[in-house]
Amino acid sequence: xxxxxxxxxxxxxxxxxxxxxxxxxxxxxxxxxxxxxxxxxxxxxxxxxxxxxxxxxxxxxxxxxxxxxxxxxxxxxxxxxxxxxxxxxxxxxxxxxxxxxxxxxxxxxxxxxxxxxxxxxxxxxxxxxxxxxxxxxxxxxxxxxxxxxxxxxxxxxxxxxxxxxxxxxxxxxxxxxxxxxxxxxxxxxxxxxxxxxxxxxxxxxxxxxxxxxxxxxxxxxxxxxxxxxxxxxx
Amino acid sequence: xxxxxxxxxxxxxxxxxxxxxxxxxxxxxxxxxxxxxxxxxxxxxxxxxxxxxxxxxxxxxxxxxxxxxxxxxxxxxxxxxxxxxxxxxxxxxxxxxxxxxxxxxxxxxxxxxxxxxxxxxxxxxxxxxxxxxxxxxxxxxxxxxxxxxxxxxxxxxxxxxxxxxxxxxxxxxxxxxxxxxxxxxxxxxxxxxxxxxxxxxxxxxxxxxxxxxxxxxxxxxxxxxxxxxxxxxxxxxxxxxxxxxxxxxxxxxxxxxxxxxxxxxxxxxxxxxxxxxxxxxxxxxxxxxxxxxxxxxxxxxxxxxxxxxxxxxxxxxxxxxxxxxxxxxxxxxxxxxxxxxxxxxxxxxxxxxxxxxxxxxxxxxxxxxxxxxxxxxxxxxxxxxxxxxxxxxxxxxxxxxxxxxxxxxxxxxxxxxxxxxxxxxxxxxxxxxxxxxx
Numbered sequence: 001x002x003x004x005x006x007x008x009x010x011x012x013x014x015x016x017x018x019x020x021x022x023x024x025x026x027x028x029x030x031x032x033x034x035x036x037x038x039x040x041x042x043x044x045x046x047x048x049x050x051x052x053x054x055x056x057x058x059x060x061x062x063x064x065x066x067x068x069x070x071x072x073x074x075x076x077x078x079x080x081x082x083x084x085x086x087x088x089x090x091x092x093x094x095x096x097x098x099x100x101x102x103x104x105x106x107x108x109x110x111x112x113x114x115x116x117x118x119x120x121x122x123x124x125x126x127x128x129x130x131x132x133x134x135x136x137x138x139x140x141x142x143x144x145x146x147x148x149x150x151x152x153x154x155x156x157x158x159x160x161x162x163x164x165x166x167x168x169x170x171x172x173x174x175x176x177x178x179x180x181x182x183x184x185x186x187x188x189x190x191x192x193x194x195x196x197x198x199x200x201x202x203x204x205x206x207x208x209x210x211x212x213x214x215x216x217x218x219x220x221x222x223x224x225x226x227x228x229x230x231x232x233x234x
Numbered sequence: 235x236x237x238x239x240x241x242x243x244x245x246x247x248x249x250x251x252x253x254x255x256x257x258x259x260x261x262x263x264x265x266x267x268x269x270x271x272x273x274x275x276x277x278x279x280x281x282x283x284x285x286x287x288x289x290x291x292x293x294x295x296x297x298x299x300x301x302x303x304x305x306x307x308x309x310x311x312x313x314x315x316x317x318x319x320x321x322x323x324x325x326x327x328x329x330x331x332x333x334x335x336x337x338x339x340x341x342x343x344x345x346x347x348x349x350x351x352x353x354x355x356x357x358x359x360x361x362x363x364x365x366x367x368x369x370x371x372x373x374x375x376x377x378x379x380x381x382x383x384x385x386x387x388x389x390x391x392x393x394x395x396x397x398x399x400x401x402x403x404x405x406x407x408x409x410x411x412x413x414x415x416x417x418x419x420x421x422x423x424x425x426x427x428x429x430x431x432x433x434x435x436x437x438x439x440x441x442x443x444x445x446x447x448x449x450x451x452x453x454x455x456x457x458x459x460x461x462x463x464x465x466x467x468x469x470x471x472x473x474x475x476x477x478x479x480x481x482x483x484x485x486x487x488x489x490x491x492x493x494x495x496x497x498x499x500x501x502x503x504x505x506x507x508x509x510x511x512x513x514x515x516x517x518x519x520x521x522x523x524x525x526x527x528x529x530x531x532x533x534x535x536x537x538x539x540x541x542x543x544x545x546x547x548x549x550x551x552x553x554x555x556x557x558x559x560x561x562x563x564x565x566x567x568x569x570x571x572x573x574x575x576x577x578x579x580x581x582x583x584x585x586x587x588x589x590x591x592x593x594x595x596x597x598x599x600x601x602x603x604x605x606x607x608x609x610x611x612x613x614x615x616x617x618x619x620x621x622x623x624x625x626x627x628x629x630x631x632x633x634x635x636x637x638x639x640x641x642x643x644x645x646x647x648x649x650x651x652x653x654x655x656x657x658x659x660x661x662x663x664x665x666x667x668x669x670x671x672x
Contacts (some may be wrong), residue, residue, distance in 0.1 A: 033455045033671065034414045034429060037438055039475030039544060046475075084387060087438065136553070136575060172599070174591065174623070175450055175667055176555055176579035177491045177547055179460075179467055180502065180509040180531040183486055187508075203253060206466045211425070211446045 020060045024072035031079035038082035043109045045082035052078050095190040122164045122232025123193050127154035130214075131189065133227040135170070138184040140192055148189070151231065152196035159199065162234040165190050167207040168214070171222035175210060182207030241270060255337045275342045275404055278315040278365075278663050279303050280324030282347035285359065290349070290661060294356055297389035298347045302360075305397040305411055305433060308647055309632070310654025311404060315341050336365045344422055345400065348379075356384050360396045362403065373399040376424030387436075395435070416440070416450040416457060417645065418666040427459060427472070432627075432670075434645060434658025441477065452671040453489040456516075458490035458499060469519065481519040489534050492516055493541045493561070494672075500525075500535035502543055502563075511535050511546055511650050513561075525563050534587070535560070535580045538606075543572070545569070545579040545588045556590050556604060569604055572611060574604075582632035583672060587650075589614070591622045601635050601652070621646075625670045634658075636666045 032053055038046035056071035128151050131144035140148065157162065167186030169178035186205035194200045213226045260629075282298045284290060306312040307361060314420050321335040329346055336344050348359040359379040362371045376399060382392050394411035401409035413432045418425050427440040428448050441447045445463035450472075457472040457539050458480065468482040481487045485504035499514040504522070510524040511532050526532040529552040541561060548557045553574035560568040570576045575593035582588065587603040594600065601614035601624045615621035619639035626633055629649055636643040641665020648655040659665060 023408070030413060030671065033452065034431075034438075036429075036473070036475060037440065043475075080387070080391060083438075119383055172597075172620075173575060173593065174534065174547070174554075175533065176460075176502070176534050177577045179486055179488050180504070180533045183509065184506055184531065205485075208446075208462075209467075211448070211462070 018065070020065055021056075021069035021072050024061060024069050024076070025053075025056055028056060028072045028075040028079065030084075031076040035079040035083035035086065038079075038086035040230060041086035042075070042082045045078065045085050049075050049078035049082050064193050086183075088199070122234050124230065124232050125161075127151070128163065128231035130228050130230045132224060133229075135223070135227065136173070137227075138181065138188045138189065143221045145192070148192055149196060152193050152198045155193065155198040155203075162202050163204070164232045164234065165203050165205045166212075166230045166232065167209075168212060168226060168228050168230065169210045170226040171213060171216075171218070172223065173210075179207050179209035179211075182209045201205070201225065241406070268447040272311065272651060272653060274310070274654070275312050276315055277306055277312040277343045277345065277346045278320070278336055278339070278341040280317065280320060282349055282584045283325035283328075285328075285348040285350045285355070285357075287350035287352050290351060293386060294349050294351060294384060294386055294389060297386045298349065298360070298393050301390045301393035301433075302345055302347070302397055305394060305409070306400070306656060309397075309401060309409060309435060310398065310647075310656065311401065312343075329359065331363050331365075333363070333365050333368045336363075343400075343404075350429045351384060354384050355381050356389070358389070358392060360393070362400050371403055373403060375399065379577040390435070402435050405631075407490050407629055407631070410629065410632065413628055414452070414671045415625070415645065416452045416671060417668040418450065419664050420666075424462075425542075427457070430645065430659065430665075430668070432647075432658070434660065437659075440472065443502050449489050449667055451489075451669045453492040453494070454496050454672075456469075456492060458492060458501075459590050460488045460490075471516075471519075479519075481514060486487055490514070491536060493537050494539055495541050497541070498522060498561075500537060502533040502535070509533050511544065511559075523563060525559065525561075526566070532557075534578060536579050538581050539583050539585045543581075545581050547577050547579065556588060558588075558606065569606070569609055570611075571609070578667075580625050581606075582626050582650075583628060587612075589624040589626060590631055599645065601633065601648070603650070612651065614648055617657070618655075623667045625668050626672075627670050628672045634670050636665050636668065 032049055035046060052071055052075035056068045056075055059068035059071055129147045133145050165186045167182030169182050186207055190200050190203050190205050215222045215225055279299060279302055282295045303314055310482045319339045321339060324333060331344055342365055342660050344363040344365050346361045350357045357379045360376050362373055363503045377394055382388050384513050398409035398411055398451055410432050417428050417430055419428050422444055424444045425446045425448055427447050429438045429440055444462050445461060447459055447461045448672060450457050450459040459470055460467050461470050467486055467488050469480040469487045470477045471480045483503050483505035483629055486502060486509055490499045490501035499516045501512055501514055502509050503512050509531045513522040515522055528550045530548060532546055532548045534547045535544045543558055544561050545558045547554050555568055556567055556570040556579045557568050575594045576590055579588045579589040587605055589603045591599055592602050599620040599622045600616060601621045605614045619637050621635055621637045624633045624635040633648045635646055637646045643665050644657050644663055645659040645665050645668055646657050
């Protein structure tokens with residue numbers, strides 16, 4: 001015989017009786033939020049949902065809770081209808097090719113092949129070599145310092161070149177923290193070039209975090225080649 | 235019929251993070267009480283049956299029963315009783331259950347669904363029965379049969395609403411179905427924002443440009459996100475069908491989150507030399523106040539539910555750790571002391587805990603929570619790929635996160651103690667930084 005265990009108290013009970021239909025209004029707002037695409041692709045339906053939601057809010061503010069509840073439910077339904085219509089119209093709505101939008105998921109492999117790591121705005125030149133870092137580090141290794149000495153010499157020989165110093169990270173860890181870490185790498189690289197006597201006024205530091213990997217492999221070798229500062233010339 | 239098994243985890247000790255003894259207890263098939271006291275109920279959900287009208291040729295049964303079963307499984311609060319164990323033919327039994335025959339097979343609850351298709355509409359009768367109590371449970375909005383369009387989305391929405399009420403009956407608080415998760419996927423050479431329903435079955439692409447769009451948050455009907463569309467990482471606000479430039483100071487502009495009251499946005503800017511936390515005006519994006527001042531990385535602010543404090547990531551002691559501070563500035567205090575890579579905090583809507591990602595000594599990423607009051611750590615994931623970027627459900631009872639346990643990163647939902655975990659997305663992978671709309 002199975003014993004029934006008592007319900008555990010998992011949260012405070014909501015006492016919603018007789019008050020404003022907060023839950024329905026929240027749901028209606030959520031439904032409208034979820035139908036945001038409809039503002040572009042099914043604007044009339046979206047506007048109808050928004051109007052009904054505004055009406056629900058007004059009724060609730062006037063203390064007409066039953067009517068507000070009904071209007072809130074109607075707003076939800078209208079938002080859902082708008083969302084569905086927008087989905088149906090998505091392709092023509094976004095006139096240009098919209099990969100990944102119409103199927104439920106995106107095959108990541110096909111995008112790996114089409115990736116363009118060099119799309120940062122500049123072009124790489126032979127004279128400015130990429131330097132590499134340890135995990136979660138922004139300090140230059142001895143090997144990087146030697147590379148940087150040659151990079152500084154190239155900069156001195158090309159005084160008119162405007163250079164982008166791009167900080168990059170491997171794919172592991174927090175995407176946002178990696179943006180910060182990539183910036184730290186780019187700034188430390190620029191600071192080291194300044195130490196070496198390079199004119200850094202024409203060096204723009206930018207972080208791409210883990211967003212533009214040099215390669216997509218999920219192995220130590222790929223990670224190591226992605227933890228880098230690249231230089232490109234505008 | 236999909237009957238996704240609930241993942242009962244055996245939690246093994248790790249070198250780095252000690253676990254409470256309770257977490258290592260074995261579980262039993264029913265009435266499982268998890269470490270934070272989540273009770274798991276045995277539920278029987280027989281197929282919806284025809285009560286009249288025309289036969290179901292358009293998937294009404296699947297849209298109702300399939301949705302209810304899947305939703306119950308996603309929450310982790312229910313184990314589904316195997317249909318093979320049923321002692322009676324549910325359709326012949328109709329809407330008046332023989333409680334004893336359901337009790338005998340271990341059901342605590344029973345959900346019955348009847349339908350009558352009339353043209354393009356269907357009358358749906360959804361009912362919850364307490365098997366041990368021997369009675370039907372009246373659920374708000376489901377006291378009487380409802381008329382619904384014969385349409386998968388409409389039927390699923392109706393079933394979601396019913397499940398939310400079933401969860402309210404068992405746990406005193408409604409379920410989360412109908413809520414949305416904003417996330418990121420790779421598209422072409424860039425990344426785009428996507429909206430995913432909390433059951434993972436509906437997905438809409440939100441941004442359509444080729445650049446990198448990332449780190450979305452969604453509160454009070456407004457998305458803030460980080461994008462490279464105008465050059466270096468800048469902040470944008472997306473609402474009313476338009477992404478509007480929000481903050482584009484020199485250097486980094488990343489990771490904005492609106493406060494619970496909507497009065498300010500917390501974000502990371504590096505305009506003054508290195509990444510620091512700032513409060514911004516939620517409309518203009520102008521700086522209201524600089525919050526931190528250290529020679530290190532301060533990033534990823536997340537609001538406490540009362541808006542009085544922020545948690546964030548700082549590496550001022552040499553490695554990224556979770557810190558908290560007053561939202562008006564000052565009171566900075568380190569909260570995590572184990573491990574050397576703790577990131578992506580999000581403060582629970584219930585206020586007591588912060589969920590975050592930690593890298594352990596094997597270079598594996600897992601989800602943990604830390605109690606704000608005393609720094610107590612609880613592990614949510616273990617030994618199942620890399621698990622990252624957690625975000626709380628609006629009521630703080632569940633956590634959505636990415637996991638590579640089945641290959642490419644998918645979205646998973648776990649109960650707040652991690653005792654139950656469910657993959658909600660469909661298996662093509664490639665999800666980043668989900669944020670459950672609040």
